[in-house]
Amino acid sequence: MEVEECMAVSVRGLYFVVTLFLGSFLGSILMLVPVLPLMLMSPAWYRWITNSIVATWLTLHVALLELVFGVMVVITGDGFIPEEHSVIIMNHRTHLEWMFLWCCLLRYSYLRLEKIYLKVGPQPQEEDHSHMENMLEYFCDIREPLQLLLFPEGTDLTDYTRARSDDFAEMNDLPKFEYVLQHRTTGFTFIMDSLRNGNNLDAIHDITVAYPKNIPQTERHLILGEFPREIHFHVRCCEASILPFRPAGLYLYIDDLGGRLSDLYAAEPLGFPQGVCRVPPCKTELHMALIKTSLFYWSSFITLLRRPLALGLI
Numbered sequence: 001m002e003v004e005e006c007m008a009v010s011v012r013g014l015y016f017v018v019t020l021f022l023g024s025f026l027g028s029i030l031m032l033v034p035v036l037p038l039m040l041m042s043p044a045w046y047r048w049i050t051n052s053i054v055a056t057w058l059t060l061h062v063a064l065l066e067l068v069f070g071v072m073v074v075i076t077g078d079g080f081i082p083e084e085h086s087v088i089i090m091n092h093r094t095h096l097e098w099m100f101l102w103c104c105l106l107r108y109s110y111l112r113l114e115k116i117y118l119k120v121g122p123q124p125q126e127e128d129h130s131h132m133e134n135m136l137e138y139f140c141d142i143r144e145p146l147q148l149l150l151f152p153e154g155t156d157l158t159d160y161t162r163a164r165s166d167d168f169a170e171m172n173d174l175p176k177f178e179y180v181l182q183h184r185t186t187g188f189t190f191i192m193d194s195l196r197n198g199n200n201l202d203a204i205h206d207i208t209v210a211y212p213k214n215i216p217q218t219e220r221h222l223i224l225g226e227f228p229r230e231i232h233f234h235v236r237c238c239e240a241s242i243l244p245f246r247p248a249g250l251y252l253y254i255d256d257l258g259g260r261l262s263d264l265y266a267a268e269p270l271g272f273p274q275g276v277c278r279v280p281p282c283k284t285e286l287h288m289a290l291i292k293t294s295l296f297y298w299s300s301f302i303t304l305l306r307r308p309l310a311l312g313l314i
């Protein structure tokens with residue numbers, strides 16, 4: 001019985017990963033490649049079309065998580081204003097927050113607006129700075145609404161990263177935190193300044209994410225079928241002009257974030273206080289149900305193209 005359960009869990013996880021991979025691979029070839037010439041003729045239109053195509057693929061993640069694997073999503077606090085230019089800052093509990101956040105954004109915003117800034121590898125500071133500057137200038141130049149996801153902690157929370165964070169706190173006479181790591185302020189303040197100077201920043205969405213039931217730490221857990229049973233998001237929206245995004249103000253934010261997570265895990269039942277949303281979700285549950293039918297579209301798309309792919313025709 002235990003072997004059968006492990007096999008069933010593994011099959012569910014592999015189904016999730018393979019479906020997303022094939023959807024991404026085939027969609028890139030057949031949907032994104034044909035619009036490449038538009039990148040030279042009209043960068044703004046090229047970005048809008050490619051963002052819309054990618055957004056349809058992102059809905060597949062949400063449909064799989066919620067319809068197939070029964071993940072329950074709880075959202076409290078403030079909402080988003082569609083088409084708003086913003087930076088999203090969020091605590092980084094696992095490797096997978098970037099994907100789970102799509103369940104929140106699909107209800108409150110548009111997935112085509114989101115971009116994720118991730119630092120890949122130990123790049124020299126000058127190279128990383130130049131890459132970030134070019135990226136931000138591009139989005140400011142084309143004047144497209146942007147919601148840029150940034151993890152100020154820089155990495156996810158584990159025993160190892162918490163120990164390193166505590167060592168850094170001791171050396172710099174900073175407070176230690178149980179549920180978050182010390183934040184990297186240099187990149188955070190640079191992004192804020194660049195977007196504000198480019199007139200491309202309206203608000204900052206401060207999102208606290210927590211997992212009251214179980215926490216899948218890495219992609220390996222998903223392959224094993226260990227999906228989170230509940231994901232809680234608490235959203236706070238602040239006008240960019242009033243948020244203290246200098247290092248001193250940022251540490252006050254971290255302390256407040258740690259307090260919010262402590263309150264959540266101490267609550268009975270577990271969860272954030274049920275606040276009143278000042279901005280309602282921009283999509284009804286009926287609208288959400290219709291969007292999740294993307295699962296059937298992508299499944300059919302992959303099935304129809306599986307044979308040509310196997311024959312080497314694609």
